[in-house]
Amino acid sequence: xxxxxxxxxxxxxxxxxxxxxxxxxxxxxxxxxxxxxxxxxxxxxxxxxxxxxxxxxxxxxxxxxxxxxxxxxxxxxxxxxxxxxxxxxxxxxxxxxxxxxxxxxxxxxxxxxxxxxxxxxxxxxxxxxxxxxxxxxxxxxxxxxxxxxxxxxxxxxxxxxxxxxxxxxxxxxxxxxxxxxxxxxxxxxxxxxxxxxxxxxxxxxxxxxxxxxxxxxxxxxxxxxxxxxxxxxxxxxxxxxxxxxxxxxxxxxxxxxxxxxxxxxxxxxxxxxxxxxxxxxxxxxxxxxxxxxxxxxxxxxxxxxxxxxxxxxxxxxxxxxxxxxxxxxxxxxxxxxxxxxxxxxxxxxxxxxxxxxxxxxxxxxxxxxxxxxxxxxxxxxxxxxxxxxxxxxxxxxxxxxxxxxxxxxxxxxxxxxxxxxxxxxxx
Amino acid sequence: xxxxxxxxxxxxxxxxxxxxxxxxxxxxxxxxxxxxxxxxxxxxxxxxxxxxxxxxxxxxxxxxxxxxxxxxxxxxxxxxxxxxxxxxxxxxxxxxxxxxxxxxxxxxxxxxxxxxxxxxxxxxxxxxxxxxxxxxxxxxxxxxxxxxxxxxxxxxxxxxxxxxxxxxxxxxxxxxxxxxxxxxxxxxxxxxxxxxxxxxxxxxxxxxxxxxxxxxxxxxxxxxxxxxxxxxxxxxxxxxxxxxxxxxxxxxxxxxxxxxxxxxxxxxxxxxxxxxxxxxxxxxxxxxxxxxxxxxxxxxxxxxxxxxxxxxxxxxxxxxxxxxxxxxxxxxxxxxxxxxxxxxxxxxxxxxxxxxxxxxxxxxxxxxxxxxxxxxxxxxxxxxxxxxxxxxxxxxxxxxxxxxxxxxxxxxxxxxxxxxxxxxxxxxxxxxxxxxxxxxxxxxxxxxxxxxxxxxxxxxxxx
Numbered sequence: 110x111x112x113x114x115x116x117x118x119x120x121x122x123x124x125x126x127x128x129x130x131x132x133x134x135x136x137x138x139x140x141x142x143x144x145x146x147x148x149x150x151x152x153x154x155x156x157x158x159x160x161x162x163x164x165x166x167x168x169x170x171x172x173x174x175x176x177x178x179x180x181x182x183x184x185x186x187x188x189x190x191x192x193x194x195x196x197x198x199x200x201x202x203x204x205x206x207x208x209x210x211x212x213x214x215x216x217x218x219x220x221x222x223x224x225x226x227x228x229x230x231x232x233x234x235x236x237x238x239x240x241x242x243x244x245x246x247x248x249x250x251x252x253x254x255x256x257x258x259x260x261x262x263x264x265x266x267x268x269x270x271x272x273x274x275x276x277x278x279x280x281x282x283x284x285x286x287x288x289x290x291x292x293x294x295x296x297x298x299x300x301x302x303x304x305x306x307x308x309x310x311x312x313x314x315x316x317x318x319x320x321x322x323x324x325x326x327x328x329x330x331x332x333x334x335x336x337x338x339x340x341x342x343x344x345x346x347x348x349x350x351x352x353x354x355x356x357x358x359x360x361x362x363x364x365x366x367x368x369x370x371x372x373x374x375x376x377x378x379x380x381x382x383x384x385x386x387x388x389x390x391x392x393x394x395x396x397x398x399x400x401x402x403x404x405x406x407x408x409x410x411x412x413x414x415x416x417x418x419x420x421x422x423x424x425x426x427x428x429x430x431x432x433x434x435x436x437x438x439x440x441x442x443x444x445x446x447x448x449x450x451x452x453x454x455x456x457x458x459x460x461x462x463x464x465x466x467x468x469x470x471x472x473x474x475x476x477x478x479x480x481x482x483x484x485x486x487x488x489x490x491x492x493x494x495x496x497x498x499x500x501x502x503x504x505x506x507x508x509x510x511x512x513x514x515x516x517x518x519x520x521x522x523x524x525x526x527x528x529x530x531x532x533x534x535x536x
Numbered sequence: 537x538x539x540x541x542x543x544x545x546x547x548x549x550x551x552x553x554x555x556x557x558x559x560x561x562x563x564x565x566x567x568x569x570x571x572x573x574x575x576x577x578x579x580x581x582x583x584x585x586x587x588x589x590x591x592x593x594x595x596x597x598x599x600x601x602x603x604x605x606x607x608x609x610x611x612x613x614x615x616x617x618x619x620x621x622x623x624x625x626x627x628x629x630x631x632x633x634x635x636x637x638x639x640x641x642x643x644x645x646x647x648x649x650x651x652x653x654x655x656x657x658x659x660x661x662x663x664x665x666x667x668x669x670x671x672x673x674x675x676x677x678x679x680x681x682x683x684x685x686x687x688x689x690x691x692x693x694x695x696x697x698x699x700x701x702x703x704x705x706x707x708x709x710x711x712x713x714x715x716x717x718x719x720x721x722x723x724x725x726x727x728x729x730x731x732x733x734x735x736x737x738x739x740x741x742x743x744x745x746x747x748x749x750x751x752x753x754x755x756x757x758x759x760x761x762x763x764x765x766x767x768x769x770x771x772x773x774x775x776x777x778x779x780x781x782x783x784x785x786x787x788x789x790x791x792x793x794x795x796x797x798x799x800x801x802x803x804x805x806x807x808x809x810x811x812x813x814x815x816x817x818x819x820x821x822x823x824x825x826x827x828x829x830x831x832x833x834x835x836x837x838x839x840x841x842x843x844x845x846x847x848x849x850x851x852x853x854x855x856x857x858x859x860x861x862x863x864x865x866x867x868x869x870x871x872x873x874x875x876x877x878x879x880x881x882x883x884x885x886x887x888x889x890x891x892x893x894x895x896x897x898x899x900x901x902x903x904x905x906x907x908x909x910x911x912x913x914x915x916x917x918x919x920x921x922x923x924x925x926x927x928x929x930x931x932x933x934x935x936x937x938x939x940x941x942x943x944x945x946x947x948x949x950x951x952x953x954x955x956x957x958x959x960x961x962x963x964x965x966x967x968x969x970x971x972x973x974x975x976x977x978x979x980x981x982x983x984x985x986x987x988x989x990x991x992x993x994x995x996x997x998x999x
Contacts, residue, residue: 128891128894135799141788142867143808146815152830338702338706338707342703356707369923369951377719403710432699432700459819460818460819461819462819466952490821493924508825515818518818
C-alpha cells in the first residue's frame with residue numbers, strides 16, 4: 110500500500126518538476142527575445158552617440174599675412190573672398206602650431222591632422238566675420254577622421270605603426286596639442302546639415318534626411334487618398350461579385366509580397382516603361398506607396414467595419430443618400446483608425462531599403478536635394494552605403510544614422526498610439 | 537512649371553465651387569426655380585468640371601511632350617537620314633546640354649546650333665501653349681457648367697456618381713500593381729529563358745553571372761551562358777539561411793507565445809508584448825548592420841576559439857539575426873491562436889488533474905496546431921523574401937554548401953548584387969535578376985496561400 114502511495118508521490122513530483130522546468134523554458138525564451146531588443150539598442154547607441162560631437166583643433170590664423178590691413182576685408186564681397194588665393198596661407202597658419210618643424214614630410218603629416226577642407230573653413234570664417242577681423246583670429250578647424258577617432262578613443266593606438274592609418278609622428282603632434290589645450294569637442298552640426306562625402310569627418314545625413322522626407326511626402330500624397338478611397342469602396346459600396354473578390358485577393362497577396370519585388374516592379378515599369386528619372390524620391394515614393402497601400406487599406410477597412418450600423422441607418426433614416434451617410438457620418442468616425450493605419454504604413458515605408466536599392470537611390474549624392482526630382486539617398490539607404498565603407502569614422506556615423514531613423518520611427522508610432530487613444534470612439 | 541499650373545487649377549477649382557454655389561442660390565431666390573439638389577452640390581459640380589478635365593489634359597501633355605519636342609528638334613537630322621535611333625537620342629542629349637550652356641565638341645556645329653535654337657524656342661512655346669490650353673479649357677468648362685445649372689440638372693447624382701467611380705478606380709490600383717509586377721517579371725524572365733534554357737536555370741549547379749558581364753556581348757558562347765546561370769546554389773543558400781532563422785525563431789517564438797497566453801500576468805503581458813513587437817518594427821537594414829558588424833565577428837571569434845574555420849560572412853550569423861527578427865511574427869500570431877482555443881478545453885483538462893504544462897502540450901498545442909503551422913509558414917515566407925540582412929551579412933559569391941559556418945548567398949542578395957548600380961537591359965545577366973524575382977514571387981505567394989488555407993481550416997473547426 111505505502112509502495113503505491115510513494116509511487117504516486119514520486120510521479121506527482123516528477124510532473125510538478127517538469128511543470129517548473131517548462132515554465133523556466135518559457136520565461137527563458139521570452140527573456141531571450143527581450144534581451145535582444147536591449148542588446149540591439151545598446152549596441153547601436155553605444156557606438157553611435159559619439160557621432161553627435163566632433164573634434165576641433167584651435168588654430169591661430171594671422172590674417173595680417175594675407176592682407177596688409179584687415180579692415181579691408183569688410184569692403185570685399187563674398188566673390189572677392191572666394192577669389193583670394195588662400196591655400197598656402199592656410200597651410201602656413203597650421204604650420205604655426207609647430208614653428209620648429211622643418212622637414213617637408215613632417216609638415217605634410219601635420220596638415221593631415223585636419224580635414225581636407227581646412228582652407229574652405231578658414232574662408233567661410235572670413236566671409237561670415239569679414240567686418241571685424243583682427244590681425245590674428247583663433248579658428249576651430251575640423252580634425253581629420255583619424256584624429257577624431259583617436260580622440261574619442263575608438264581607434265587602437267597600440268597597433269604597429271604600419272597597420273595604423275595615423276602615424277607615430279601625428280600622434281606626437283596630437284598629444285602635444287592636447288597638452289596645450291588646443292583640442293576640444295564641438296556639437297556636430299555639420300553632420301545633421303551636410304550631404305554625403307568621401308571623407309568621414311565631412312559626411313552628413315542632411316541630404317538623406319531631406320531625401321527621406323520627400324519620399325515619405327510622396328508616399329503620403331499618393332497612398333493616403335488612394336488607400337482610403339479604396340477602403341471606402343470595398344467596405345461600403347462594393348457589390349458582392351467576382352471583381353470585388355478579385356480585388357480583395359490581390360490586396361491580401363500584395364501585403365505578403367517581399368519588398369524587393371516592388372523594387373523590380375519600379376525598375377521594370379516605372380523607370381523603364383514610363384521613363385521617370387532614376388534615383389529620385391519621386392520614384393522611390395511611388396514604389397513605396399504601392400508597397401504600403403495594402404497596410405493602409407486593411408487598417409482603414411477594419412476601422413470602417415468597427416463603426417456600428419446604427420450610425421449608417423440613422424443617417425439613411427433621416428433621408429441621407431448612401432454617399433451622404435458614408436461621407437458625412439461613417440468616414441469621420443473611422444478617420445482616427447485610418448490615420449493610425451496610414452502612419453504605421455508610412456513608418457514601414459520610412460524604414461524600407463531593398464526596393465530603393467533597385468531604383469538607384471543608392472547614388473553617392475553630395476548635395477542636399479531641393480525637390481523630389483533631384484537624385485538623393487534616404488536614411489536607411491545611407492545606413493547601407495556607409496556600412497559598406499571601410500573607414501572607421503563611418504561606423505559611428507552609421508550607428509548615429511540608425512539612431513535618427515529609429516528616433517523618427519518611434520515618434521511616428523507614438524503619434525499613431527496617441528491618435529488612437531485620443532480620438533478612437535468605443536462603442 | 538507643373539507645380540504652379542496645378543496650384544492654379546486648384547485655385548480655379550475652389551473659386552468655381554463658390555461660383556456654382558452662388559449661382560444656384562441666386563437661381564433659387566430670383567427665378568423661384570426649384571433646383572433638384574442642394575446648392576453646394578452645384579458648387580462641387582462646377583468645381584469638378586473645372587479641375588478634372590484640365591488635370592487629365594495636363595497629364596497627357598506632360599507624357600507626350602518630350603516625344604514631340606525631340607521629333608521637332610531633331611527634324612533636320614532625321615531628314616539627313618544617316619543617323620540611327622541611339623545616335624539620335626545621344627544627339628538630343630548633346631543638344632540639351634548645349635542649351636544648358638555645357639559646350640561639347642562636335643563637327644556639326646551649325647546644325648547643332650540650329651537645333652539648340654529650335655529647342656529653346658519650342659520649350660518656351662510649349663510651356664506657354666500648355667498654360668493657355670489647360671487654363672483655357674478649365675475656364676471654358678466652368679462657364680459651360682455654370683450655364684448648365686437649371687431645374688432639370690440633378691448635380692448631386694452626378695457628383696455622387698463621380699465619387700463612386702473615383703473610389704472604384706482607387707481600389708483597382710491593387711489589381712494594377714499585381715498586373716504590373718507579373719508583367720514586368722514575366723517580360724524580362726521570358727527574354728531570359730529565350731537565351732538560357734529553363735532547366736539550366738532551375739537545375740544548374742553553377743552561378744556566376746559576372747562571367748557573362750566581362751565578355752563582349754558579340755562573342756557570347758551558348759555553353760558559357762548555360763554554365764553561368766544555375767540557380768541551385770542560391771536556392772540552397774536561401775534554404776539554409778531560412779532554416780537557421782527558423783531554428784532560432786520557432787522555439788523562442790512559440791515558447792514566448794505560450795508564456796504570454798498561459799503564464800504571464802496581465803501586467804507582464806502589457807509591457808512585454810509591445811517590447812517584443814519592437815523587433816518587428818526595426819528596419820531590416822538595422823539588423824543587417826548589426827549582423828555584419830557585431831554578430832558575424834562574434835560568431836567567427838567563437839568558432840575560431842573552438843578550432844573551426846568560420847567565414848566572416850557565415851550563413852550562421854545572417855540566419856541567427858534573421859531569426860531574431862522573425863520572433864515577433866511567430867510569437868504574436870501563435871499567441872492569438874493559442875488564446876482563441878476555447879476556454880472549455882483548458883478547464884476540462886485542469887478538471888482531470890492535468891498540470892499546466894500537460895494542458896498546454898497535450899491539449900492546447902494540438903488544438904492550435906494548424907494556426908501555429910500557419911504562422912511558421914508565414915515566417916518562412918518572410919525569411920525567404922528578406923533582403924537587407926543577407927545583402928549586408930551573407931556572402932556574395934554563390935557556392936553550393938550545407939555548412940552553416942561557410943558563406944552562403946541567397947536569391948534576394950543576387951537580385952541586389954546584379955541590379956545595383958547601372959544596368960544594361962539587353963544582357964542576360966540583368967534579366968536573370970528578374971527570373972530570380974519571379975521565382976521568389978511565386979514561392980512566397982504559394983507559402984502564403986498554403987498558410988492561409990491551413991489557418992482557415994482551423995477557424996472552421998471551432999466556430
